[in-house]
Amino acid sequence: MTKTISEQLACEAKGLTFRELPLEVIRQVKRCVLDTVGVGFAGYLSEPSRIIQSLIKEMKEPPESTVFISGLKTSCLYATLANGAMVRCRNYMDRTFPTKEATIQTGHNSESIPPILAVGERQHSTGQEIITAIALAYELLIRVSDSHGGIDGVTHRGWCSEAIRAPCVMGLMAGRLLGLNEEQMANALAIAGCFTLPLGILVSPKEEMTMARDLKFPSGAYSGILGALLAQKGFKGPLNVFEGHHGINEVVVGGQMDLEKLRQPRKDWTILYTWIKRFAANGCMQGHLDATLTLVKEHDIKAEDVAEVRIKTSSHIYQSIGADPATRRYPKTQYTADHSSYYTTAVAILDRAVGPEQWSDEKLRDPRVRELFDKVFIEEDPKLKEEEFNSPAIVEITTKKGQKYRCEVLRPKGHPMNPMTDADVEEKFRSMAGKFMDEKQMRQIVDTVYNLEKLDDIGKLAKLLVAPEQILPKS
Numbered sequence: 322m323t324k325t326i327s328e329q330l331a332c333e334a335k336g337l338t339f340r341e342l343p344l345e346v347i348r349q350v351k352r353c354v355l356d357t358v359g360v361g362f363a364g365y366l367s368e369p370s371r372i373i374q375s376l377i378k379e380m381k382e383p384p385e386s387t388v389f390i391s392g393l394k395t396s397c398l399y400a401t402l403a404n405g406a407m408v409r410c411r412n413y414m415d416r417t418f419p420t421k422e423a424t425i426q427t428g429h430n431s432e433s434i435p436p437i438l439a440v441g442e443r444q445h446s447t448g449q450e451i452i453t454a455i456a457l458a459y460e461l462l463i464r465v466s467d468s469h470g471g472i473d474g475v476t477h478r479g480w481c482s483e484a485i486r487a488p489c490v491m492g493l494m495a496g497r498l499l500g501l502n503e504e505q506m507a508n509a510l511a512i513a514g515c516f517t518l519p520l521g522i523l524v525s526p527k528e529e530m531t532m533a534r535d536l537k538f539p540s541g542a543y544s545g546i547l548g549a550l551l552a553q554k555g556f557k558g559p560l561n562v563f564e565g566h567h568g569i570n571e572v573v574v575g576g577q578m579d580l581e582k583l584r585q586p587r588k589d590w591t592i593l594y595t596w597i598k599r600f601a602a603n604g605c606m607q608g609h610l611d612a613t614l615t616l617v618k619e620h621d622i623k624a625e626d627v628a629e630v631r632i633k634t635s636s637h638i639y640q641s642i643g644a645d646p647a648t649r650r651y652p653k654t655q656y657t658a659d660h661s662s663y664y665t666t667a668v669a670i671l672d673r674a675v676g677p678e679q680w681s682d683e684k685l686r687d688p689r690v691r692e693l694f695d696k697v698f699i700e701e702d703p704k705l706k707e708e709e710f711n712s713p714a715i716v717e718i719t720t721k722k723g724q725k726y727r728c729e730v731l732r733p734k735g736h737p738m739n740p741m742t743d744a745d746v747e748e749k750f751r752s753m754a755g756k757f758m759d760e761k762q763m764r765q766i767v768d769t770v771y772n773l774e775k776l777d778d779i780g781k782l783a784k785l786l787v788a789p790e791q792i793l794p795k796s
Contacts, residue, residue: 487541
């Protein structure tokens with residue numbers, strides 16, 4: 322009897338061992354963990370983080386897992402929400418492609434790391450178990466996304482891509498860490514796959530974005546973990562959740578899902594094609610921000626000197642970040658601002674940086690930033706079509722004195738074909754962690770992550786991710 326897709330994925334998820342992972346995959350997992358933890362630190366002081374932690378304190382959950390920075394102990398479910406929202410809210414998390422030369426957008430697979438760490442801490446998982454789960458999560462998240470045509474395969478139907486990816490894959494990862502058998506893991510996926518469908522309004526270019534965006538993946542991961550915990554107790558779901566009548570393929574993807582892509586194991590390790598971001602902004606903007614900062618720094622261009630900034634990019638990116646200026650040109654929230662080329666270009670010129678510090682309410686209201694909005698123009702360039710998903714851009718800055726400066730970036734720093742070095746990743750981590758801990762603690766975290774396969778209990782890393790009490794910001 323032919324296995325259902327859920328059963329086949331469960332078999333694959335259960336069977337992978339640490340010994341099968343190439344050294345370069347293990348190394349990349351560590352880089353992704355270090356980057357993701359730092360990005361989570363950057364989101365600790367955000368309003369979503371504060372609200373979720375306030376709720377956690379009221380809920381009195383079992384002390385299974387650790388919330389980053391605060392050290393608050395809660396269930397693995399609520400730690401997934403808290404840490405996941407922190408990682409998402411500054412838009413500084415990675416991007417992952419199915420191949421080195423991307424042809425589709427597939428999402429932010431580092432969002433799988435907070436739930437894996439949370440469940441792993443609950444289960445006292447070893448570093449090797451965590452590394453294997455992360456490498457596997459990246460693979461399966463990419464495969465699910467690839468099977469429905471990437472992000473665009475579901476957004477035109479009004480869903481976020483996390484509707485499928487997060488609950489299904491994280492149900493399998495949680496099941497693996499919980500020690501479930503294949504049947505239980507298939508049921509974990511089946512249960513979770515039925516109940517999480519985030520609406521596309523969370524990220525629509527025609528709508529103002531809100532903090533609810535930060536729970537797209539964490540809420541799906543929550544459902545996945547819950548499905549695994551229920552399956553552990555004998556709860557069952559429809560194992561044909563992908564291919565069955567009114568299942569994921571029919572309802573979410575309109576019958577356009579390539580189910581064979583789900584059945585066929587990938588021939589490569591997609592975590593190797595991870596794009597670790599240089600800038601805290603939408604991935605589509607990395608190219609024009611790289612070009613803008615290059616010009617500003619090389620020619621010492623001041624904000625008051627700028628007469629016009631003209632950004633040329635691919636059609637796809639233009640539609641994502643510049644075609645509808647109604648919500649993008651004058652963003653009202655950080656959640657829209659980090660998807661606004663007008664805003665990010667303005668702060669790049671003014672501050673010569675686009676990091677977590679650029680998303681404060683004060684910066685959003687800064688008249689110097691808003692003055693630059695009307696000087697930024699975005700247009701399509703057919704010549705950039707071949708680099709469609711690599712965040713290509715040509716930026717031309719004209720000064721009030723009539724000087725014109727031009728910079729073209731096809732594959733910005735961080736792209737799989739122009740990757741960050743280990744030193745770059747460490748520097749990015751320190752820029753975020755340094756607000757909460759001293760150099761000694763940061764070095765301990767870096768060393769622990771780089772030696773993760775030697776760790777006998779992931780809880781030892783979790784303890785290092787807590788700020789000293791005397792440094793911890795007061796609530």
